[in-house]
Amino acid sequence: MKNLALLISINLFWIFSFSQKASISGYVTDASNGEALIGCKVYLPSIKNGVLTNNYGFYSVSLPIGKYTIEYKFSSYVSVMKEINLTKDTSLNVEISSQINTLNEFEINAKKGENVNSAKLGQVELQMEQIKTLPAFMGEIDVLKTIQLLPGVSSVSEGGQGFYVRGGGPDQNLVLVDEAVVYNAAHLFGFFSVFNADAVKGVTLTKGGMPANFGGRMSSVLEVNMNEGNNKNFKVKGGIGAISSRLTIEGPLKKDKGSFILSGRRTYIDLLMKAAIPDTSPFAGSGYYFYDLNLKFNYKITEKDRIYLSGYYGKDVFTFGNTEDNFNVDMPWGNGIAALRWNHLFNPKLFMNVSATFTDYVFQFASNQDQFRFSLNSGIRDVGAKIDFSFYPNTKNKLRWGADYIFHTFTPTSISAESDSVVFDTGLAQKLFSHESAAYITDEYDLSENWKFNVGLRYSSYQHVGPFTRYIKGDVGVSDSTINYAKNEIIKSYGGFEPRFSFRWLLPNKSSIKGGYSFNYQYVHLTSLSAVSLPTDIWFPTTDKAKPQSGWQTSLGYFKNFDNDKWETSIEAYYKGMNNLIEYKEGALPGDNINDNTDNLLVFGRGWSYGVELFVKRSFGKFTGWIGYTWSKTERVFEDLNEGNPFPAKFDRRHDLSIVATYKLSERWTFGSSFIYATGNTLTLPTSWYVQEQNLLFNYGARNSTRMAPYHRLDLSATWYDKPTKTKIDPITGLKMDIKKRFRHNWAFSVYNVYNRANPFFLFVDNDGDFLNGDFKLSVKQVTLFPIIPSVTWNFEF
Amino acid sequence: MKVIFTYWKFFVICSLMVLFSCSKEVKIDIPGYKKQLVVDGFIETGSPAFVLLSKTNNIYAGTNIQNYIDGFVSGATVIVSDGNVTDTLLEICTNNLPDGTEETVAEFLGLPVEQILASPICFYVSDEIIGEVGKTYSLTIKDEGQIYTSETSILAPKELDSLYWKEEPSLPGYGFSWAKLTDSPVLGNAYKWEVKYASTLTFSKPFGPFTDDRFYNGLTFEFAYENPMSFSNPNINNEVRGYFALGDTIVVKFSTLGQKEYKFFDKKYNQIYSAGNPFSTPVNLPSNITGGALGVWVGFSPTFDTLICQP
Structure with a gap:
């Protein structure tokens, strides 16, 4: 209730305080398909200022009454200039057209400067x-x-x-x-x-x-915005590749009012495996595939109201069978996601978005061998809502405020095991429930032409609630009693303010200095028992025992553009501190949480990271791309791990270099390349071996103390486009004329790992032979996943 | 037991899939090696205490048989006490064994008799203390100026409800050994399964020989174990490896042990089964020895059952 009262007060204050000026507002869309253009620059040369469209293509500028020229600029689109005599609040929806096929040079990022x-x-x-x-x-x-x-x-x-x-x-x-x-x-x-x-x-x-x-x-x-669908014409596009194919259908629900898009993709590795494994093989039926479906509708109910419904469903399915051992495994996992959003324009200055979201992630593992059955489930289900207001009182301020809420249901690990009619006791299915909510306000404020600020404050709160069973450990280290919490009973509450601040100081010669500070709470954790990340990694919420993660980051950067903004460069330094990070205890194993809480297996620590990032980007012309280099150091310290000594994170990399380039040779050919160099990842390997009861055993060294060889790789691509037009002879005039083709296609050729570098995926200590035969040998082996891989994909649209 | 290991089997499969990709030997710096004492000690009901001491080897140290033998420790002082009797264990070296015991010791160490006679390995055996149910035994080791201590108990033994052989429908004349067990309602019981042919001396361990009652606390249930001896017998055909043949006579040794000691063996077998698997976590075994030594000092309380494999 407090949050709601605060929101209403803020709304009324801003609505009444700034009612004298007039506003220009509206949506910017792609002329060819009606897609909202996110981040389109709406620029007013007379005041040397402008705004960007939001995630729904909406913009609003409040100005003193007068005459203005407004320029709409977006990516590879033709800029549009509009003259307006502003006397009252004005709605101005603008459609702009892509120029990508009409110019010899194209501009990847038109948000120049x-x-x-x-x-x-x-x-x-x-x-x-x-x-x-x-x-x-x-x-x-x-x-x-x-x-x-x-x-x-x-x-x-x-x-x-x-x-x-x-x-x-x-x-x-x-x-x-x-x-x-x-x-x-x-x-x-x-x-x-x-x-x-x-x-x-x-x-x-x-x-x-x-x-x-x-x-x-x-x-x-990472915000990923899905296409909304073409609201002018029906379109079909797709691609057929080496391991998967995809198909997308989009079109208007009602022309210029609403549209839909349906997109699907499936791999056929399983079909290739089926062909390779004969039916008589004990491994027949083993395979892997994934598929996903995206669906989105949007509809303009009135000029002030739009709704969007987005959905995603995707699944990976791994199956393995061995008839000789009478053994089989089924392992599906995947996400289901839905979002319903409503945009409402109260007035040209006040934009509201209300969202209801649903997320479901499930991982399952089931195996059978003879009469034994074993299954494991883990997952997360979130049901959430968010209300967000954007207020544009003048060209110097853009205010946002709102609130969000999520109800989490976590299933860290639920195990069941049976042998014939005997059901083994694997403890209670451990579901954990929690409420997460937050209210926030933020302002992008231009103090002067040279100084800009982005100031925000967020208050987040979290409650771990019942039903919940807390296992209490006895003397021998096994759970010997429990505490039960009733449904909705608050077990533990957390909360706190999260200040955010950033600034930009514009310097002469198209350069600026930017800095910022942010503090965040995080109420979910991901824990991994593996040396590599897997879908079996367990998402775990904050509980009475596992405190919320918190972290702060400060960064400072110098930004400079050259050659009329064709070249963008920057150098940024950052320092990040992190608290209440979690890891599994030394030696913990997946089955250890049977008749136990997962957080009883966890240990808590902190971490820090600092680094410098260099970025050079060319975003104009035939030749575009970027060079990014990072020098960084990332460490963790846990009282209960590594004897309390700091250790490098497994993804700690001292050097990380990426060079990305695209060259558009002609309308028909575009070439691309990327090169990566990165310091090798860290891992923990045994430092010594010993024998106990004739078994060879290993003793591991300090955590993540071994570093793999550097990773580097070059990839190349070439895309051939068909001719965009076909020539026809006008039956009346007899003249040749070029007509835009409805059916377009291209061939995308790629070569992954061009020089066939054997990059390390992981290392392990291998033992071969026998002591008694005198050929026993221990060696460190490196596993490499992918050699040089050429591929070709045929893409089409009509 | 099989059900517990299906999850691990999956990870083994995953690692095999990954290993389809290319692997090659590399030489990479692995920092942090230090020499540590390894204790392999146990005491069983009705038997003297036995302690074998060795030292860890650098991962890049040579792995020939001489290096392995040179790793064993002699000259240490090893003391076991049951609270009343304190016994300094006798050091016995393989070049000085009582007559007729060479073969048993060689089999126990997994080395040829000639080898242990030529390159003596020393171990420590109690003279006055014999394991008794219900007693707690402390262990003290003095080696190169360092003192290491531990403690273990011999718990009450647990009898199997029954032991039988069941023929595999698809393999006439062969089958696994099956047992029925009623676990006590107190959580934390741990067991070890070993087996041998009646005609042989030493026991062998099957896949997953150690288990505790996390899954089956207080339940009565049946379970199966394979024939571990068959895997090292070149005279047995591949198709019937893992099975006991109709007519075999076997002895099952079913022992209880403490939860702390069980954790060492649990992690040990997990390490063995997941060796080289990227999906596993590096696990150092939780030793119950203080002073920085590795290994375990464990008390076993066995029961013995003889089974003639017949329907």
């Missing part, structure tokens, strides 16, 4: 048209892989799930699809992301200076 001018710190936006020109692993265009080419962002390894931002763990990234949280954004153990490129409009990564409207994670926000 934003790198220097914006007060946003550590934020990178990527357009799908740019991502699609880069080399793709097995032909699958992947936004997460592209994100990992940015400075400050890294992956654990080729097969690692998630990504790491400035020394934070993969759980510290808030991944949102149309505002709904995604807990596991990976297919096939991280080789592919869950984001189907055909369904994605664009991605924005905020790795520092997180605005107050985001929270619940400490490191970054």
